[in-house]
Amino acid sequence: MRPSINTIQTKRIIEALERAGYQATPNRRLVADLVASTNGHFTAADLLERGRREQVKMGRATIFRALDLLTSLRVVERLDLPSGAHAYVVCEPDKHHHHLVCSGCGRSEDVADGELGALVDEIGRRHGYEIQSHRLELFGTCPVCTAASESRSATGDASAEQGGPA
Template sequence: MTTARRNAVRQALAGCQGFRSAQDIYADLRADGSKIGLTTVYRALDALSDAGEVDVLRTDSGEAVYRACRTEEHHHHLVCRDCGRTVEVAGPAVEDWAAQVGADHGFSDITHTVEVFGTCAGCAAR
């Protein structure tokens, strides 16, 4: 079910290029006059993530950060540690590897999460 608050979170993410924390999204919404609560932001992000509308990844410090999905296809992310620039990448070798590791150990219905972090060319040049 779509709610006005979920739409507000969706719109807040639509204008972002990189990943944002729930607290950042909450602060942006509050600065724009929204009366939304932080718990509601987390619930909306969970619902949007479950629906495949939002990408979620964990930073090196373990914090969950969010970004509007740019594609409906399964993909991974290459993320700049400095500026947050994110590139969606396909990983057929990763898909094959995950399936093989699962099969080698008798597992089925394999899923995985792979994120790659580095420094983009623009940040490296600075």
């Protein structure tokens, strides 16, 4: 009934939860688990469905609440796909960063801010704005998907890619 894969990632999330003074309830543990075992972006609906598949049924609201919580702890972040759809991704809570998202499999990687900060400052200065926040989103094809699509186009195979959001 309760999966608890308990990867390091899951633990990290649960600890973050407790550190912030929230109860690590079974539901939240499950969400942490699901979220941690996802290597790409996901939606609330994904989690809900995966939860049900694990024989646990949570209210929709609970998922959203958990996700809000994790978002506020910066353990997950919301991003806006090129299609305009929203999705969530797990990420490192500490340093300011951006996301590089594979449009093939949905995998997402944190990208350090790097020189972007300076660039942003420069833009703000040039326009006379006081910049409060910025967001950079990068979309492309990850190495695995690139390789897959190359070998596929060579062999005619049409499956594979990466594990994908799972």
